[in-house]
Structure formats: structure tokens, C-alpha cells
Amino acid sequence: MSRSARLAVVALLLTVTLSACSGGYDSTVIPERPPEVESVQPAPPAEKCDNATASYNPGPVKPQPAKFNDKTLARIAERGRLVAGVSGDTYLFGSRNPATGVIEGFDIDVVKALAKAILGDDKAYELKVISAADRVPALDERRVDVVVRNMTMTCARWKQVAFSSEYYRARQSVLTRAGSAIKSVDDLAGQRVCAPNSTSSMDNLIRVAPAAIPVPAKTHTGCLVLFQSGKVDAITGDDTVLAGMAAQDPYAVVLPDAAFSQEPYGIAANADDVELIKIINARLAQMRSNGEWTKMYDRWLAETLGKAPTPPKAVYGR
């Protein structure tokens, strides 16, 4: 019996050990998080040419939608609205007003003017928010009729799209923190500088400040988020865009003397849509001459960028 008692004790111990062991599981696997930062994608390499701003001669000022022979124009007329690819987060140019949910800005007023020119109704338009990297694909795939989204006219892009005459002249500059040691483009060496992917801003940054560490983002506002969370030291972009960002962050300043390139903006269409560009050019010419352009500038930009300059001069002959 004493042997049985001993066995019982052993059994009890075994039981306790067994129960204790079986309750322990392997730790749950924590999946590795892929790195957040995208790879740097500059815009197509810059090509030297002297006619990047030259567009097609303007067409008729008052077209009649019913008589459009051009395929694209006929399609727009049939649809009854002009589809424009715009920015949804470039403050003052094209951004969603959080209070109303409506996208508004200088570029959007341009779209309205184009809708009026093509279809005779300034409400006959549809906005599609696209990223900078999506501008050319959206036109190629004909998801949009035009892109009015601070797009710089370059020779390389002329091979992919058709541009209108220049409708805005911007300069690429640098935004940094108030009191930062960065005072000029030369000071960007070794600093983390953000620019959206597939933009001429990114391209220029790599070219002009090769010692800077380029950090890509999807949009300029994405850069602002990185800037506010301390992940980048500066943002580079067109002064127009940077002014919009500085207006959102009291601790951000646009360096006044750091502009390092001229950025002529054009309205882009599919490379085949020459007729559409001609109508747009006619409308832009009208806006320059009748003061409409200046009114738009005053409405959106004068408060931040100062008094309206003379509208950029149109160059034709392509």
C-alpha cells in the first residue's frame, strides 16, 4: 500500500507538470512591417530644348459642341462634361475645402473657364483627384481629358503629352522650419529633403542639390506630414505649392532666396488632342487679355503671394 501511495504522489506530480507544460504556447508571430518609405522616382530626364513653352496656335474662341469633328471633343460633348485631373491637396491651387468638401483653387477656376469654353457651361466639368505620378498615365489611358495640376512644361513631357500655352509661372524653392540652419540650396547637403515622386521638383532636387538626401512622398501634403512629424528637414517644390503649405503651418517658412528653377505651368492633354489644346489656348488668350486671369490670381493667390504679376506670355508655333 505504501508503494501505491508513493506511486500516487508521483502521478500527482506528473499531472501537475503535464498540465503546466501543455498550457504554454509559442509566442504569436509578429509579422515584419515592410518599410514605409517609397523609392525615389525622378521625373523623366530633363532634355535641353528652347521651345518647351511653345504650344499650338489657338483655335476658334467660341466653338460649337454639336459640330465637333475631333474624336476627343465629340466625346466630351456627348458626355456633357469635361473631365479634369486636378490636385486635391495643393492649397490655393486645387484642394478640398474640409468645411464644404468641395475642391477649389486657382486651377479649379481654370477648369471652370475651360468647361465654359468647350461646352458653354462653367458647371459642365468633373474633377478627378490624381497624384503627380498619375498625371501622364491618366491622360494616356484617357481617364481624364485634361490635367490642370501644376504641371511643368518640359521637353521630355512634350513627348508624352500635349501642353497648352503657359498659364502660370512658378519657381522651385525650399520650405524649412523657422530658425533652421538651412538658408540656401547649398545648405541642403546631408539634410533630408522631401519632394513628391515623378515630379520635376524631385528631378531638380537631385540635380541641383546632389548631396541632399531625397525623401519621396505621394503628394506635397504627404511631405508636409513628414515635415511636421520631424521625418524630413525641408520640402522642395514650386513656390506656389510651398506657399500653400506655409499657410497651413506657422512654423514653416519658404526661403526667399533659394529659388533654383523656373517652372512654367501648362494644361496638359493627350498628345493626340491638338484640337482640344487649340480651343484651350484660345480661351487662355482671352483670359489674359480681358483681366479674368488677374481676377483669379487675386482671388486665390494675392493674399499669400502678393500682387498679381503680368500673366505669362503665350508662345505658339508648335
Next chain:
Amino acid sequence: MSNARATAPPPRPPAAAQASAAPTGQSQMMPAGRAGAPVHAGQQRRREARTTPQLLRIWMLISVASALVFGLVTMLTMINTADAQTRAADNTAQMIRVQEIQAKLLRADALATNAFLIGGLEPADQRADYDAALDDTSRLIVEASQAQPADREALIALNQVVTDYAAAMEQARANNRQGLPAGAAYLEQASTGLRAGAMPVVDSLVQANESRATDEMDSLNAPWLVVLGIICILAQIGCCVWCARRFRRVVNVPLLISTALMALTWIIALSAVSSANASADNLQNSDYQMARNVARARIAGNEAKAQESLGLISHGSPAVSEQAWTTQDAAVRDALEGTGSTALLDDWDTYATEHRAIRKLDDAGKWEEAVKRATGTGTDGANKAFATFDVGAAALVESAGTSTVDTLRSGAWPAIVLAWLLTPAAVAAAVLAGIGIRTRQREYQP
């Protein structure tokens, strides 16, 4: 001692004389068969006389030990059966908890993104729902880390992402209220971070607890008890048969009772295990499956609702979000298929119809109308339709989950009771076997 006893056979008590009749008889027969070798016959007799008590001792050891080992294994099996059911219940509860975390997180994101469409002034009730969803998430993360130490590290990682998400969402709100477009970028950062950072961790948690629960349920069988039971009972029968033959008496009552007791214990223990196994199998095809799949449907549904808003926020470029919506729609239908919850599927269909109407408006360039329909909180509209689905799914997960956990927990009790009943029965079998053999051993004592 044993030698001394064996070398002094007569005189014996009558019972002992009878008992030793067989061995004595055998040894007497042998010399008769080997006439002319009286010396060998004497040696043989001594050997025979030595052998029986020794064999009795060996049988005593085999019989008692096998009853005790059998008792030990029966006890362990019963305890393991109870433990496995309790652990399966705990793991199921934890699986439901982490699925709830996932659903709540996506619900919070769906609410935040939807409110974002409305504008800077967030509707108060939608804001309250968002806060409640995040509060629930935090509470559930704490509960889950207390419930399962193996999940702790993953839950810490998850908590970090949730904190980052909540912070980014607050910045999105602050910017949004001031009418600044940076708000949209913070919202996108928050939503993207949630999907990239939190969802893989929650998926891993769900998967780990799901396999822990099913592993425990699948472990409800006892092949070792089947084999060992057969060996031990056969050993006991062997002992009975040997005793019957050696002592020429068919029945040794204590030994027989011991054998019967072991067989009975064996049958009861195996039926208990098999009944627990059948109950777990049944659960895996009913309530457990229902809780798991409806929770999956709810998670996919909330992700779809968030993607609907993100598609509208992207304003004109909804392709990526719409593709995600379609994937989640299929996931909802796939998860609900086979659960028999047609009412829930109907609710989902109602919402899906609303969603398609929203997309049709947006695709036709009527973005404002699409937003109005997507954010409407009236009796109809996408939000109302979706809330009906979400509330219905949550209730179904709750009831099926509770039923699964309760069934598993209540199934553990019979096994514990049987462990207390069957172990003494096996010990009694060992004692009876000892008594039975001891009776025969006594017959050799002077």
C-alpha cells in the same frame, strides 16, 4: 525466506494442501514419467515448489503495477480532457476577442473616414461611435494580453500602432477643423498605417488563437489509453487465467472484481473522451464555425465600408479603393456562406446595393450626390444599411461565441469528476488484485 518456506512443504492446512495439490501433483507425475532418476525428481520438485511463490510474486507485481499505471494514465487522460476543453474555450474566447479588436479598429476607421467626407464639423454621434470603438479596442487589448501570455508581445506591437493611428487621426481632425488640406494627408497616413501596421499583427493573432483552439479540440482523443487499457486488462486477465490453471480454481473473486473494475473504468474513460471529442467536432461545425466566420464577415464588411469612404475621399480616382471594396465584398459573402445566416446576408445585400448606387453616382460625375448618399444617417442610405449589418453580425458573433465557450467549459466538468471517480476505482483494482494474489500466496505459508 522464500527458499525456507518452499523447502518445508508438509504439513499444511487443508486449504493450503488443496491449493498446492496442483504443483505437488505435477511434481509427483514427473518422477513417474522419469523412473530411474529419483535424484532428479527431488531437484525438480524443489524447483517446482520454488517456482510457484516466485511466479505469484511476479504476477502480483504485474497485476498491481498494471492497475496502478492504468489508474495513472486514466487520471492523466481525464485531466487532459478537462484541460484541453478549458484551453480550447480560453483560446476560442481569445480568438473572438482579437477578431473583435480587428472589427472595432476597422469600424473606427470606417467612421472616421466617413465623417471626413462630411467636412470639418464631424457629426457628434459619429464621433462618439468612433471614440467608443477605440476605447473598446484599448480595453480588449488589455484583456487579451491578460488572457494569453503568448499573445503579449504581439499585442504590445498592436497597441503601438493603435496609439499612432489615434494620434494621426487627431492631427487629421485638428487640421480639418481649421480647413487645412494637411488633414486629408494625416487621415491617409493614419488609415494606411493602420492597414500596413495593425492588420498583419491582428491577422497573426487571430490565426494563432484559431489554431490553438482547434489544436486543443483535435487533441480530444486518447490513443494511449486505448492501447494501454488493452495491455493492462489483458495482463489482469492473464493473471486470472494463470491463477485459475495453477490453483485449479476457476474464480479468484478479488482478482475478477479487479479485472472487471479496470474494464469498466476503461470503458467509461474512453466514452468520456469520445463524447468530448464528438462535442468538439460538433462545435467546430456549428457555433465555433459560426462565431469565427461571422466575425470574419464583419471584419471584411467594415474594411469595405472604410474603402467606400476612401474611394470618395480620393475624389475621382476610386479604382484602388473600389477594387479593395470588391475583394472585401467577396470575403463577406465567402465567410457567410455555409453559416446559414441568410438574414445577415440580406442585410449585406441591402448595403451592397446602396454602395453600388453611390459608385454609380460618383462614376457619373455626381460626386456631391454620391457623398450625400454615403454619409446620410437617415432611415435609408449606406450608413444606416451598414450599421444594420454590423450590429447584426456583432450580435451573432457574441451569441455563437458565448455558446462555444460555454459548451467547452461545461464539457470540462464531467472529465474532472471522472478523474476523481475513476482514479480511486483503478487504485481499488490494484488493491483487489493484490488481495486476490495474496490469498494464493498465503496458501504457501506454514
